[in-house]
Amino acid sequence: MPNTIAQFLAHVEKTPTCWRWTAAIGAGGYGVSHWGRDVETAPRTAYRLFRGWSVPKGKVLRHTCNNRWCVNPDHLVVGTYRENLEDAVAAGKRTDIRRLLTPFDVMEIKRLIKSGKKQKEVAAHYNCSQGHVSRLISGKLKTRNKENHSG
Numbered sequence: 673m674p675n676t677i678a679q680f681l682a683h684v685e686k687t688p689t690c691w692r693w694t695a696a697i698g699a700g701g702y703g704v705s706h707w708g709r710d711v712e713t714a715p716r717t718a719y720r721l722f723r724g725w726s727v728p729k730g731k732v733l734r735h736t737c738n739n740r741w742c743v744n745p746d747h748l749v750v751g752t753y754r755e756n757l758e759d760a761v762a763a764g765k766r767t768d769i770r771r772l773l774t775p776f777d778v779m780e781i782k783r784l785i786k787s788g789k790k791q792k793e794v795a796a797h798y799n800c801s802q803g804h805v806s807r808l809i810s811g812k813l814k815t816r817n818k819e820n821h822s823g
Contacts, residue, residue, distance in 0.1 A: 690742040
């Protein structure tokens with residue numbers, strides 16, 4: 673990982689608004705910073721170098737500019753995975769929020785059903801179908817841990 677701002681900026685092209693990461697880009701479209709054996713997303717590196725903090729466990733970096741390749745620290749804010757998904761829907765990059773449940777959402781859905789809540793009620797709360805909840809409960813629908821997929 674770059675240890676200094678100068679090392680980091682050597683891989684950045686500044687535009688009037690965003691800072692474009694010019695080095696490696698990962699499969700998810702986010703910049704990847706490789707230094708030695710360490711690897712992290714370029715937005716996380718920017719946040720660490722320019723803000724002096726790490727992203728708290730269970731949180732993600734949200735891009736206020738909606739550009740995955742941007743590493744401008746002024747465009748990076750800490751939030752939840754759900755907030756990040758809602759940002760993507762608002763920006764027109766995702767359209768089906770009902771399938772975008774976090775692992776925590778799935779655990780909470782299972783807990784609510786176990787406590788006696790009706791699947792239809794839980795589905796309405798999570799903006800998904802009763803069938804979606806049923807498939808989660810039965811194990812027919814598998815979820816992936818997406819907490820670390822964002823900047």
